[in-house]
Amino acid sequence: MKGNMKNMMKQMQQMQRKMEKAQEELHEMTFEATAGGGMVKVVAKGTKEIVDVEIQEDVVDPDDIEMLQDLIIAATNDVIKQVDDKTNATMGQFTKGLNMPGMF
Template identity: 35%
Template sequence: MKDIMGLMKQAKAMQEKMQGLQQEIADVSATGQSGGGLVQVVLNGRNELASLKIDPSLLKPEEGDILEDLIVAAHNDARTKLEVQIAEKTQALTAGLPLPPGMKFPF
C-alpha cells in the first residue's frame, strides 16, 4: 500500500511537470531561413506560423516559383529547429525515468 501511495505522488508530480513543459514548449519559437536570409519564417511551439519576412528583391512576378520554394525551405528549417528544442526540453524533464526508447509524449 505504501508503494502505491508513493507511485501516485510521483505520477501527480510528473503530471504537473508535464503541464509546465507544455507551457514552456508553447512559448518556444524557432526562426528558419533560406536564400541566404532573403526569406525568414518564425514558428511557435505549437508549430504555428508566427511570422514570415520576404526580402522585397524577391517580389518579382517572374520569380514566383523561386519564392515559393524558399518559403517552403525556410518553414522546414524552422520546423527542424523547433523539433530539436522541444526534444531537448522533453528529455530534460524525463531524465532518469525508465521510459522505452523512442517513446514520445502526446503534445
C-alpha cells in the same frame, strides 16, 4: 507495499505537473528560420503556428516565383523542425528509459 504504491503515485503526479509546465513553456517560445541567406524568414510559435513571414524585396522576381516559393517552403520546414527538435529534447527527458513506443 501500500506505501511504495502511494509514493510512486505521488512521483507520477509530480512528473505530470513538470511535463505540463514544460509543455506550456514550449508553447510560449518562438522559433525562426531563414532561407536564401536571410531573404526569407519564417517565425513560428512552439505550437507550430506560423506567426510571421518576412520576405526581402530583392528576392521577389515575377519571372522566378518558383524560387520564392522554394525559399518559403525551406524556411517553413526548417522552423517546424526546430520546434519538433526542441519539443523532443524537452519532453523526452520525461520518458527516458521508459521504453514507450510513440511517445515523443
